[in-house]
Amino acid sequence: MSQPSALRNPRLRTLAVLPAVVLASMAVLTGCSDPGAQAAVAGQETAAANGVVYNSSPEQNRIRAQKDSALAAKVPAAIAEDGKLTVGTTAGSVPLSFHATDNKTPIGSELDLAQLVADKLGLELDVQVTAWENWPLKTQSGDLEVVFSNVGINADRVKLFDFSTYRAAFMGFEAKSTSSYDIKGSADISGLRISVGSGTNQEKILLAWNKELEAAGKAPAQLQYYSSDADTILALGSGRTDVNITPYPSAVYRANTRDDLKIVGKVNAGWPNETLVAATTLKDNGLAPVITDALNEVIKDGSYAKVLNRWGLSEEALTDSETVTESNYTGATK
Template identity: 75%
Template structure:
């Protein structure tokens, strides 16, 4: 697929979507399949508190004033930013603000904060650009990135075979899903057999749903009872169903399940699976295919890894175990050959 150059950046609808090439109109179910952080990952800031002290030793700052870890401008990298992107002095980043501690609203209920935006801030700093954060829905980021409204997406987006047809990626975190249950439960979820006959809540159109559907096929092939998948209209309803016993399990982005395990008394993590099961995948900054930005973001991330600011951000949000040794640019051409680093699957 040739690089897409028919739309200028951040220029609204820029004509009818009907004019877009057919490949650009792949359904959002395919594009949104990794881990919509908001689909199943409830966890609002408790009582509007400014900080939350967790059992894992992390004190989560949920105030609008984040006092983010910052990085110095790297002049050599700044010079590599594509002119069309850098000419306004901003890096316009989309996020869904749907999941503590990844991307969520602060205690003022309007300021987007979280580890995803802290990583984006490091990248913007390295490139000498102002970070311009735009909150969007999980369903909308693919088309708005294609149209030029967003230059990069930092919102727990995982690399998959559908997305590489439209986007380029700069990896920055391991990608796992966590199973969570009531603290009194004795589940140990490692595979399909462990969910047989259970009620599991899951977000529609997500990679976690794909995993559960595949596991159910395994169970049916063995003559075992499949899991019953349950869908809720909001994050709060999902966790309420779990805590009240209406569901047995919830599957959500692993960092969110760890956050709840360490800040609530009633829930715990009972399993962990790579978001790309049965293969492996990574969380990555997402950019329009062929516009030249992803390789520059990759270099900025590696600079942040090298100077230690990347590790400080992950430590700040309790995500150190998902750190990568290096960022890599992933395109459609390199997707098959560039395997994700092996990670040890374990519950927290």
């Protein structure tokens, strides 16, 4: 089996300056989250250092796409019959998916991309906010038809789900702007206090790096766990933790909207291999190839690039989308 080219080498392009089994395996299935990462957004528009003006109001005026009748006809009947594309998201991480200033409307880059796909398929976008740990079971039960929530592809997930790739998957290390950390591998975290979400891919990376450090006779990093993003950032700012590891887009957002934090490292979420973020659908239900085609159309017509530009995520853009299933997957996160 050949590995999808996007997983062999994520074909990224820079479009602007900047720029995630059942209960026993749930920690692995849900391992790309940033639990509780509901960053406070002051006001309805936040001007960032990267030139992006983040709109956090309920009125998003989303970028839209034109229906493709041929693609719409390929949507499985069970999904198309209600005229809606039911999209699951966690609304827990700025600028990916979070609540607007009314504290109830889910917005962000993930939902903008979901809107483009729904438009192409001639379906109404039906957004359902769910806790990160619940999306696998809700997708299996049929409550959710597709998940757009920074879900990364890994070996456990492909046993239950099919994927349509749409963004690179990186984790960012963030620290106080006065720090001098430069984190590229395990040697750079020895002895540091690092905050991380429990059961996430980033925790798996740190645990693996700590094993490398211990094998080399060096002090491992001290992993710290907080119940919310606000608590994590407060601990980072107060010096109770040295570094935080989080989905890269969230680190980019904070680095460009605050003057006290900066990015001090970046690692692929599939370390030691590579993985991608993908729209996640139930295995073998026929929806993933249609979503992949829709994503390739919006990549081609430029609306995809506009969405990523809007949220400062162009560094994570792909040149095309690919369908990844258990039959063509040959390895990312172990």
